[in-house]
Amino acid sequence: MAFEFEPSVMIESLPLLMGGAKITVILTVGGLFFGFILGAVAGMMKLSRNFFVRKLAGIYIESIRGTPMLVQAMFLYFGIPMALGIRIPAMVAGIIIISVNSGAYIAEIVRGAVQSINPGQSEAGRSIGLTHFQTMRYVVWPQAFRRMIPPLGNQFIISLKDTSLLMIIGVGELLRTGDEIVAVNFRSFEVYLTCGLVYLAMTLSIAKALKMLEKKMHILGK
Amino acid sequence: MIQIKNLYKSFGDLKVLKGVDLHVKAGQVVVIIGPSGSGKSTVLRCINKLEVPTSGTIIVDGYDIMDPETDINMVRTEATMVFQQFNLFPHMTVLDNVILGPIKVRGTSRPDAMRLGMELLNKVGLADKAGNFPEQLSGGQKQRVAIARSLALQPKAILFDEPTSALDPELVGEVLEVMKKLAREGMTMIVVTHEMGFAREVADRVIFIDQGKIQVDADPETFFATPENPRLMDFIGKVVSHT
Numbered sequence: 392m393a394f395e396f397e398p399s400v401m402i403e404s405l406p407l408l409m410g411g412a413k414i415t416v417i418l419t420v421g422g423l424f425f426g427f428i429l430g431a432v433a434g435m436m437k438l439s440r441n442f443f444v445r446k447l448a449g450i451y452i453e454s455i456r457g458t459p460m461l462v463q464a465m466f467l468y469f470g471i472p473m474a475l476g477i478r479i480p481a482m483v484a485g486i487i488i489i490s491v492n493s494g495a496y497i498a499e500i501v502r503g504a505v506q507s508i509n510p511g512q513s514e515a516g517r518s519i520g521l522t523h524f525q526t527m528r529y530v531v532w533p534q535a536f537r538r539m540i541p542p543l544g545n546q547f548i549i550s551l552k553d554t555s556l557l558m559i560i561g562v563g564e565l566l567r568t569g570d571e572i573v574a575v576n577f578r579s580f581e582v583y584l585t586c587g588l589v590y591l592a593m594t595l596s597i598a599k600a601l602k603m604l605e606k607k608m609h610i611l612g613k
Numbered sequence: 614m615i616q617i618k619n620l621y622k623s624f625g626d627l628k629v630l631k632g633v634d635l636h637v638k639a640g641q642v643v644v645i646i647g648p649s650g651s652g653k654s655t656v657l658r659c660i661n662k663l664e665v666p667t668s669g670t671i672i673v674d675g676y677d678i679m680d681p682e683t684d685i686n687m688v689r690t691e692a693t694m695v696f697q698q699f700n701l702f703p704h705m706t707v708l709d710n711v712i713l714g715p716i717k718v719r720g721t722s723r724p725d726a727m728r729l730g731m732e733l734l735n736k737v738g739l740a741d742k743a744g745n746f747p748e749q750l751s752g753g754q755k756q757r758v759a760i761a762r763s764l765a766l767q768p769k770a771i772l773f774d775e776p777t778s779a780l781d782p783e784l785v786g787e788v789l790e791v792m793k794k795l796a797r798e799g800m801t802m803i804v805v806t807h808e809m810g811f812a813r814e815v816a817d818r819v820i821f822i823d824q825g826k827i828q829v830d831a832d833p834e835t836f837f838a839t840p841e842n843p844r845l846m847d848f849i850g851k852v853v854s855h856t
């Protein structure tokens with residue numbers, strides 16, 4: 392029997408897929424929220440004068456960036472419970488994975504942005520008596536943050552796509568939802584196509600929002 | 614006001630300062646000249662500890678900056694710095710640049726700081742630019758804002774590191790005018806500059822630094838009239854023919 396494209400399947404599966412997309416968004420936003428905190432801390436540690444502090448951040452960043460997220464997810468969700476005897480809810484594990492993973496990349500974004508600010512800026516801050524922390528807070532960070540926005544937006548898109556890997560630990564995100572629909576109706580072509588289009592709609596919206604934000608930042612002065 | 618004794622500073626193997634002694638009294642204007650790379654900036658940057666001296670003593674307003682007990686942030690508010698590259702904060706308005714120090718360091722209330730800020734901007738002739746961002750200003754205006762920013766802490770001294778060297782020639786005058794005004798009001802100033810006219814007119818003392826040491830320290834008349842030091846003669850010859 393020849394394949395027949397059935398667009399109606401796409402429409403029918405959409406409500407369920409949108410439920411999955413909602414979980415995808417929660418994972419991404421939650422993961423990036425904590426990922427940014429982690430990344431900011433690790434990025435600043437990377438700039439520390441203390442060798443051990445730098446080293447510690449380096450180990451975190453390298454080990455996360457050097458291993459597949461899929462392995463990290465399976466280790467956290469299946470491996471750790473075996474060793475410790477506690478089970479983490481899949482959704483929590485998912486947010487942890489996205490946080491820890493994006494944090495390692497965000498650390499490099501933060502480090503790069505802070506380093507790109509002319510040292511004269513922090514010297515000027517120190518020369519009017521601001522403490523190191525105040526200089527960071529009022530002088531360096533606001534400028535560095537603007538430079539972080541494009542790469543952070545990029546990380547947002549990457550992390551959003553990465554959430555699809557979490558289907559392996561049973562998080563009911565978009566791809567997993569699609570998978571479950573296919574298990575019932577066997578329409579893999581239409582369902583996975585729709586999944587892809589929903590991902591695309593989300594990533595394009597982020598890219599668009601980012602462009603607008605950058606423009607606004609530009610108008611506000613450098 | 615500022616006492617430097619036997620100051621040594623090295624960067625790795627490079628010995629930049631090899632025993633600098635300098636005593637600046639309150640209200641004095643001291644101009645430092647010297648060839649590029651002779652350590653003029655390093656002297657200034659040691660005074661507010663942007664660079665940590667290798668050895669020696671520096672006393673600012675009675676505080677020994679090498680003493681770990683000394684609150685260096687407090688010392689920095691008593692001897693603020695004006696940089697060659699202005700280093701204004703580009704993400705803040707002109708007024709916010711000026712009042713950041715008073716608010717965050719001195720704990721001045723925002724309305725009081727704004728009043729002080731406007732007063733200082735008025736003094737440097739830029740009250741009408743209070744709401745502008747630094748990138749909208751000319752170099753001379755930027756440097757005048759930077760001076761207002763240093764003044765906002767009501768310091769006892771100001772350290773100027775080649776404040777006019779990054780400016781187009783036609784903008785140098787407006788900055789020197791502001792500096793002359795401060796000098797007349799009795800501000801203690803250490804000024805690294807190549808502006809010999811300013812040195813002659815305003816300085817109480819002119820200092821020539823070369824090879825890591827103070828080679829000449831004299832009042833401007835003596836300094837320029839009888840430059841015995843051959844390297845100084847050579848240097849003055851170059852600067853004058855250059856400008």
Ligand SMILES: Nc1ncnc2c1ncn2[C@@H]1O[C@H](COP(=O)(O)OP(=O)(O)O)[C@@H](O)[C@H]1O
Nearest residue numbers: 624627629647648649650651652653654655656
């Ligand atoms: N942070 C630093 N690290 C290494 N070398 C430096 C540093 N700062 C200054 N130097 C060197 O010290 C010397 C004196 O510099 P500087 O005080 O800036 O001279 P000047 O202001 O008289 O031109 C130069 O050779 C310069 O390259």
Ligand SMILES: [Mg+2]
Nearest residue numbers: 653654655775
């Ligand atoms: Mg210099």
